[in-house]
Amino acid sequence: MIVYSIINHKGGTGKTTTAINLGAALKRRAKDVLLIDLDPQGNLSYSLGVNEFSQSMADALLGECSLGDVMEIREGITVAPSDNNLADTELSLARSEGQEKVLSQMLTDAKGFDFVLIDCPPSLSTLTLNALLAADKVIIPMQMEVLSLQGLDQIVDTINKVQTSYDKDLSIEGVLPVMVDKRRKLSIEVEDYIKENYDLRIFKSHIRNNVKASEAPSFGKSVISYKPTSNSAVDYMHFADEILELNV
Amino acid sequence: MIVYSIINHKGGTGKTTTAINLGAALKRRAKDVLLIDLDPQGNLSYSLGVNEFSQSMADALLGECSLGDVMEIREGITVAPSDNNLADTELSLARSEGQEKVLSQMLTDAKGFDFVLIDCPPSLSTLTLNALLAADKVIIPMQMEVLSLQGLDQIVDTINKVQTSYDKDLSIEGVLPVMVDKRRKLSIEVEDYIKENYDLRIFKSHIRNNVKASEAPSFGKSVISYKPTSNSAVDYMHFADEILELNV
Ligand SMILES: Nc1ncnc2c1ncn2[C@@H]1O[C@H](COP(=O)(O)OP(=O)(O)OP(=O)(O)O)[C@@H](O)[C@H]1O
Numbered sequence: 001m002i003v004y005s006i007i008n009h010k011g012g013t014g015k016t017t018t019a020i021n022l023g024a025a026l027k028r029r030a031k032d033v034l035l036i037d038l039d040p041q042g043n044l045s046y047s048l049g050v051n052e053f054s055q056s057m058a059d060a061l062l063g064e065c066s067l068g069d070v071m072e073i074r075e076g077i078t079v080a081p082s083d084n085n086l087a088d089t090e091l092s093l094a095r096s097e098g099q100e101k102v103l104s105q106m107l108t109d110a111k112g113f114d115f116v117l118i119d120c121p122p123s124l125s126t127l128t129l130n131a132l133l134a135a136d137k138v139i140i141p142m143q144m145e146v147l148s149l150q151g152l153d154q155i156v157d158t159i160n161k162v163q164t165s166y167d168k169d170l171s172i173e174g175v176l177p178v179m180v181d182k183r184r185k186l187s188i189e190v191e192d193y194i195k196e197n198y199d200l201r202i203f204k205s206h207i208r209n210n211v212k213a214s215e216a217p218s219f220g221k222s223v224i225s226y227k228p229t230s231n232s233a234v235d236y237m238h239f240a241d242e243i244l245e246l247n248v
Numbered sequence: 249m250i251v252y253s254i255i256n257h258k259g260g261t262g263k264t265t266t267a268i269n270l271g272a273a274l275k276r277r278a279k280d281v282l283l284i285d286l287d288p289q290g291n292l293s294y295s296l297g298v299n300e301f302s303q304s305m306a307d308a309l310l311g312e313c314s315l316g317d318v319m320e321i322r323e324g325i326t327v328a329p330s331d332n333n334l335a336d337t338e339l340s341l342a343r344s345e346g347q348e349k350v351l352s353q354m355l356t357d358a359k360g361f362d363f364v365l366i367d368c369p370p371s372l373s374t375l376t377l378n379a380l381l382a383a384d385k386v387i388i389p390m391q392m393e394v395l396s397l398q399g400l401d402q403i404v405d406t407i408n409k410v411q412t413s414y415d416k417d418l419s420i421e422g423v424l425p426v427m428v429d430k431r432r433k434l435s436i437e438v439e440d441y442i443k444e445n446y447d448l449r450i451f452k453s454h455i456r457n458n459v460k461a462s463e464a465p466s467f468g469k470s471v472i473s474y475k476p477t478s479n480s481a482v483d484y485m486h487f488a489d490e491i492l493e494l495n496v
């Protein structure tokens with residue numbers, strides 16, 4: 001079982017879209033996938049049509065139920081949903097010591113999955129810390145924009161801090177360019193800047209800007225199942241194949 | 249003096265871009281403007297070229313210096329900067345009671361400004377709570393996308409809660425459509441949905457999707473001063489005029 005956290009505290013950089021569609025694409029490649037929604041916005045849960053639930057990650061993280069109690073299945077993928085209650089849970093986790101390992105302890109119950117993907121909120125707070133301590137590796141979806149670039153240092157610093165202060169084996173699998181528009185000179189300049197200044201893999205796969213990706217959530221589906229031949233669906237299938245090659 | 253908080257916990261919805269360029273446009277209309285960066289990402293500070301500072305909002309919020317100590321001037325606009333240290337400040341504010349009024353108390357020192365604009369992080373946490381308690385009104389920049397729509401209920405709920413539990417006079421001035429691409433059917437559908445289902449003003453001004461807006465930060469300038477004739481600069485000037493009409 002490989003656990004990936006999908007993180008970037010810069011907002012709107014395709015974290016949720018990547019968690020859902022990498023998950024759906026890995027499922028198409030006959031892998032068993034668990035998606036964990038760790039964002040109080042609950043975008044991942046909403047986007048896959050998981051709306052009415054009595055228990056969620058907010059309860060499981062406080063030990064009020066198990067991870068298994070909250071799981072639902074959509075498109076053959078197992079989903080552990082969240083809603084705004086997770087914001088209160090985060091506050092109570094932040095107020096007590098040693099609560100950053102709750103998620104990694106919970107995942108010892110998650111048996112039988114090939115991949116676990118954790119969708120993180122746009123912050124480097126207690127929830128994201130839990131995700132980093134639960135993960136083996138990290139995927140950083142990123143728009144090739146100047147403001148997104150500024151946050152890359154902060155992410156790398158945060159991951160280094162987690163490795164040293166918790167003696168945790170955690171690596172950055174790579175940066176995934178998302179919402180890419182090859183016609184924009186800025187996209188190419190930002191990508192070149194990363195290649196020259198960071199010791200990070202930029203995935204061969206790039207996710208093109210494609211309105212179908214932003215329409216899919218209104219149908220409660222991944223874009224892989226909503227429009228399998230669309231640019232973004234095809235790109236996420238390529239990305240899944242790249243991830244599988246890296247985990248042979 | 250009118251204090252606006254620019255909020256939306258959905259990430260990447262143009263909060264920082266709106267704070268900077270509404271500020272720069274109001275300055276062009278001969279108004280005195282204070283911009284407060286309340287996001288640990290420090291995107292507002294970076295975008296206006298405020299990079300080397302020994303004290304910032306992280307220090308002022310802990311009472312280690314005054315608001316006046318951290319102010320810098322860029323394009324005639326006063327900026328109170330932030331960097332990643334603000335994340336630690338937020339954690340210590342969250343751990344102690346009654347710390348949500350720190351910013352509103354600080355603003356009693358801010359004299360001589362016509363407008364104060366507060367750029368908020370993409371979360372509904374302690375920092376955003378401070379911004380809501382310091383503000384007279386709120387501007388919600390929003391992409392006309394399905395996932396952004398989902399967060400609107402949570403924002404409205406949060407503002408209602410702040411009004412009742414703190415007996416605070418706070419209103420939503422409106423929703424500002426940003427990164428609008430009129431060719432996309434989805435944009436029109438989402439805007440129509442808001443008009444039919446919410447009792448909220450949608451500003452007459454819309455900010456068009458325009459690469460110049462995303463290039464400006466790499467020059468440390470507002471788009472108003474970087475490319476004054478670009479679509480996004482023109483749209484932000486219209487927006488400033490609309491804000492001035494609402495505050496006659
Ligand atoms: N390849 C794409 N093409 C077009 N639109 C996209 C693409 N990927 C994501 N989007 C849209 O961009 C917006 C931001 O994406 P998403 O919500 O996945 O980002 P996020 O990083 O999870 O945001 P947050 O920081 O709020 O959690 C959404 O409206 C989404 O539908």
Ligand SMILES: Nc1ncnc2c1ncn2[C@@H]1O[C@H](COP(=O)(O)OP(=O)(O)OP(=O)(O)O)[C@@H](O)[C@H]1O
Nearest residue numbers: 011145259260261262263264265370457458461462
């Ligand atoms: N009108 C526009 N046209 C094109 N790009 C834009 C426009 N407005 C903002 N952008 C770009 O979109 C991205 C998101 O905008 P911005 O950073 O202002 O959003 P934000 O809500 O402040 O994000 P965060 O949630 O991380 O604080 C940035 O890369 C920005 O340069």
Ligand SMILES: [Mg+2]
Nearest residue numbers: 015016039043
């Ligand atoms: Mg998300």
Ligand SMILES: [Mg+2]
Nearest residue numbers: 263264287291
């Ligand atoms: Mg911002």
